[in-house]
Amino acid sequence: MDEASADGAMRNEDTPPVNPPADVHQAELPNPTESDENDVETATPDITHAQLVSLRAALRERLQNDFVNDFQFMSNDESVNTLFSLFERTIESGQNQSGLLLGSTGFGHKQIVARTLRRLRDRFGTFTHVYLNGTILQNEVEAFKEIIAQLGRDKSLKHPVLSYPTMYSYLRQLLRDRAEANEPVLLILDGFEQFASKHTEKQLLLYNLLDWLQFKDVKMGVLGISTNFSIVDAMEKRVRSRFSRLQVVIPVGNFNHMRLMLHQAFTARFLNWRRSPDYTAPSTAFLEAFDSHVDGLLGESAKASSLLGTLEGMWDKSRSPEYFIRLAVAAAGFLTIEQPFMMAQNFHRALYQLEPDYQLATLQTITNTGIALLIGMSHLEGDGHTYFTLEMVYRRWQDFYRKHDMLQQLPTRTEAQLELENLIQLKLVEDAGDPFRISRAKYAPSETLQPEYRAVHLCFEPKTLQGMIRSGSIQCSTAMSEWMVNGG
Known part of the structure; x- marks a missing residue:
């Protein structure tokens, strides 16, 4: 054996084999040591x-x-064209519009919006766009201040100290002035699920914005950006009735x-x-x-x-x-x-x-409702439970909110069920069927059970979630962080 071959053989012997992590399913990933055809x-x-x-x-x-x-x-041209035609009517003929841009995480929501705004500006010239992020703004007053600041850039106006009624009237007048100057306003609401959550002050902001779309002296379009495909169901009835329900879904391709x-x-x-x-x-x-x-x-x-x-x-x-x-x-x-x-x-x-x-x-893409469900499951697992139903988790969540006088903010069981289905689809939670033998059938498929009694289990260690919340890797409310770290 020549020197080069011997050296190569030594390197191969020193190279450790690649072993899969313990939490990876062998059925889904092939053995990396096996060569493809x-x-x-x-x-x-x-x-x-x-x-x-x-x-x-x-x-x-x-x-x-x-x-x-x-x-x-290449993959987002269709979405750009649809958004362009939606807000073309607002800029060209003054038809106030509201809509949603929906798509999975990582499919270029912001790039689609940026390309659409660029095309609209090239075609029609002057208009003003306002960008709000629902994960940053805490309530309606903060959102009003931010809108006023972005609309009043030319007046060097930034976060005025005004009472709520005065701020409401002032913002309404700013929108009216823009319409009279033939300068439409396009309002982009990123993290739309934060604005649309029930029993929050931010949904009041959404109600006011959609209400203003009904007035002829306002020239405005509102676009929500979300990864939650069932977000419309989370809106209050009065908000949903004013929403146009125009949805642009980013194709997966x-x-x-x-x-x-x-x-x-x-x-x-x-x-x-x-x-x-x-x-x-x-x-x-x-x-x-x-x-x-x-x-x-x-x-x-x-x-x-x-x-x-x-x-x-x-x-x-x-x-x-x-x-x-x-x-x-x-x-x-x-x-x-x-x-x-x-x-x-x-x-x-x-x-x-x-x-x-x-x-x-x-985990970093989950909504606050999803984080709450995972936290509840983590505490149940810490108490020795391997499997848990939605009802078990929901009661644990309810007890925490009752203790801190926050029951008004508790989502409904229907909303929690929708989020649980999302967690199952994302492989963070796995359906365990009927380990508690709730059904009378000896071996009952999970589909025959009521949704709230279907058992699930976590697909990761609870300490993983706790570590990410402690480090700030996951954006969640202060209450959820307190519940995870201190147990309520």
Whole structure:
């Protein structure tokens, strides 16, 4: 055995095997040590360490910058066109409109709004847009002040100290003045679920805004942005009656589109080697061989491969483009001198690496109602319960709110049930059927039970949620933080 071969053998022996985390389901993720049918055994190519580092850096740059912009630009045209036609009527003919932009986390809500506003400004010129974030503003008064500040930029007016009736009248007059000057106002409400939650002061803001849309002397459009597809059901009746119910749903798209984008992103001939003076491009022969492996992994001929089957299954479970970008970057990071080509095992190892991170990232997208349900389940599990029904969790939540004189803010059981279904879909909570034998049938499927009596269990450790709330990684109310950390 020559010296180079011996050195390679020693490196292979020293490399520890990749083991999946304990909380990852073996049935969903293939073994990273198993090669895909498209993996091709190749001799050690002629590539230096500096060239390999440059290749990984160039792929990472392409994926994290160009790829995400290209994907969102191509996949969101339909939503931009719909929003444009919605508010075109407000700007052009003064028809006040309200609507919702709905989509899963990571599907480019803000980019869609920004592109729509740019098109409207290019087409019609002058109008004013006001942006409010529901997770930042605490009540209606703060929101009124922020709207007045953004509408009064030209008057150097910022957060005036006014009584509520005076502020209400002043803001109403500002909107009237804008309409008389033929300058419509488009109001963007990000985190719309925060404004639409029942029994909160912020829903009063939403009521007033929608009420003003009924007046002819106001020229305004209101757009809510949310990841909660059932948010309209959470509105009070008086608010819902004034809402136009126009909804723009961001299409998820098909996996083939994502596959094509990944294929293009990994193709070496599309890399810009001049982007950084530190890049050292590999030889033309190596780049051609690299592209050949990418074709076999992500091209048309690979559609039946087990890797693409796994990735498509994750896409169907509403994994966002952001997740696939992180997955691709992680896969590129496994390129080595010994194996410098993209293989299925690169993606398999990346899947095992990112699966726990995906669960943590998902927790960051949950609404306050969902966080409350998870906190209640965490406390029940701490008391020794393995399974729990919605009724058990809801009573625990009710006791906490009663203790702190907050029962008026408690969502209804129907709202809690809708949020529980969302948690199950996100794989944070799993349906456990009927372990308490509530049904008379010996083996009753969960579908035959009343929703509030279906048992569930957590798919993660309660200390994970507690740690994220302590560190501030999860945005939730002060009451929820107190309940999680101190138990009420």
